[in-house]
Amino acid sequence: MSSRAAAKTKPTDQQADRPARLLAWYDRHRRRLPWRAEAGERADPYRVWLSEIMLQQTTVRAVGPYFEKFLSRWPDVTALGRASLDDVLRMWAGLGYYSRARNLHACAVVVLNNHDGVFPDTEDGLRALPGIGPYTAAAIAAIAFDRRTMPVDGNIERVVTRLYAIEAALPQAKPLIKEMAATLLGPSRAGDKNSRAGDSAQALMDLGATICTPKKPACALCPLNDDCAGHARGDQETFPRKAPKKSGTLRRGAAFVVTRGAELLVRSRPDKGLLGGMTEVPGSQWLAGQADAAALAEAPELKGVTRWHRKSGVVTHVFTHFPLELVVYTANVPPRTRAPDGMRWVPVATLDGEAFPNVMRKAIAHGLDL
Numbered sequence: 001m002s003s004r005a006a007a008k009t010k011p012t013d014q015q016a017d018r019p020a021r022l023l024a025w026y027d028r029h030r031r032r033l034p035w036r037a038e039a040g041e042r043a044d045p046y047r048v049w050l051s052e053i054m055l056q057q058t059t060v061r062a063v064g065p066y067f068e069k070f071l072s073r074w075p076d077v078t079a080l081g082r083a084s085l086d087d088v089l090r091m092w093a094g095l096g097y098y099s100r101a102r103n104l105h106a107c108a109v110v111v112l113n114n115h116d117g118v119f120p121d122t123e124d125g126l127r128a129l130p131g132i133g134p135y136t137a138a139a140i141a142a143i144a145f146d147r148r149t150m151p152v153d154g155n156i157e158r159v160v161t162r163l164y165a166i167e168a169a170l171p172q173a174k175p176l177i178k179e180m181a182a183t184l185l186g187p188s189r190a191g192d193k194n195s196r197a198g199d200s201a202q203a204l205m206d207l208g209a210t211i212c213t214p215k216k217p218a219c220a221l222c223p224l225n226d227d228c229a230g231h232a233r234g235d236q237e238t239f240p241r242k243a244p245k246k247s248g249t250l251r252r253g254a255a256f257v258v259t260r261g262a263e264l265l266v267r268s269r270p271d272k273g274l275l276g277g278m279t280e281v282p283g284s285q286w287l288a289g290q291a292d293a294a295a296l297a298e299a300p301e302l303k304g305v306t307r308w309h310r311k312s313g314v315v316t317h318v319f320t321h322f323p324l325e326l327v328v329y330t331a332n333v334p335p336r337t338r339a340p341d342g343m344r345w346v347p348v349a350t351l352d353g354e355a356f357p358n359v360m361r362k363a364i365a366h367g368l369d370l
């Protein structure tokens with residue numbers, strides 16, 4: 001079965017049984033995750049929301065310690081809504097995609113101020129909050145409130161495209177995948193508090209993460225293997241189909257690692273835009289094809305610095321839309337040298353507590369030979 005035709009075909013008895021098979025498998029093999037409620041318990045919307053925001057473009061393993069840190073510092077959405085953005089960014093440092101941290105804070109403030117500290121319990125209500133897109137709204141609605149909706153993340157896309165051997169390529173195939181994913185929800189039972197929509201969603205997420213993996217899926221252990229079209233064809237690993245990727249153009253720039261004894265010169269990036277509000281060492285613009293001399297011309301003006309020492313090699317980093325190459329220059333200035341306007345000195349010993357994005361941590365480590 002393939003492409004759109006799949007959506008219009010009446011399910012066979014075997015296919016109609018899929019949601020029940022999936023739930024039975026989940027009851028035996030569900031992953032234990034720090035944010036997940038125990039079997040039969042009601043999930044906490046704050047934990048579900050926090051984990052879903054953190055898990056966007058980040059692995060379960062990387063998120064675990066951050067989730068625990070956030071929860072012990074801000075145990076509920078009211079506490080997080082009262083925190084300062086700087087504290088949230090500092091705690092987030094290292095998780096990447098920092099617009100998520102700014103939206104996380106903005107969302108907590110809105111829930112606190114406009115909803116009395118209680119999350120809306122519908123997809124539409126959740127969608128209206130900062131940083132909550134269609135996937136996250138569906139995930140929270142299903143998992144925290146048992147709304148009958150199927151959130152579709154990368155894991156679920158993989159399972160569904162294999163199950164139905166969907167030939168259409170991503171991202172165009174997304175609406176069809178969502179339609180087919182919904183067939184894996186248990187039957188609708190009006191007024192039934194135990195419809196288990198949240199468990200169906202989490203079952204599919206777990207199946208994608210542990211059995212229907214990108215490489216070498218463990219089909220022999222899969223509860224859906226009896227009627228999986230990809231498995232029957234033997235080419236399941238080739239799904240989902242993807243349109244060829246366009247990689248961005250390489251941008252180049254310079255970073256200036258300046259020390260004053262045991263202190264480092266830093267500044268904050270503008271609130272809006274890439275890595276908004278994060279801390280960085282002074283640097284040039286990041287431009288495609290930029291020559292080293294042009295980047296060096298943007299060095300900060302500091303009393304006592306007549307020449308910059310260029311470190312050998314470059315620091316590389318890949319952002320979502322472009323790869324970056326930074327040349328690192330260093331200088332050591334005399335005690336009491338003033339920081340240029342908009343910059344400040346911070347002790348090297350406390351750099352871990354600063355909200356540096358990963359690219360800056362790499363540049364500083366390169367400049368300081370850490």
Ligand code: SF4
Nearest residue numbers: 212219222225228236
């Ligand atoms: S049978 Fe294999 S390919 Fe099909 S859903 Fe299960 S693990 Fe994925």
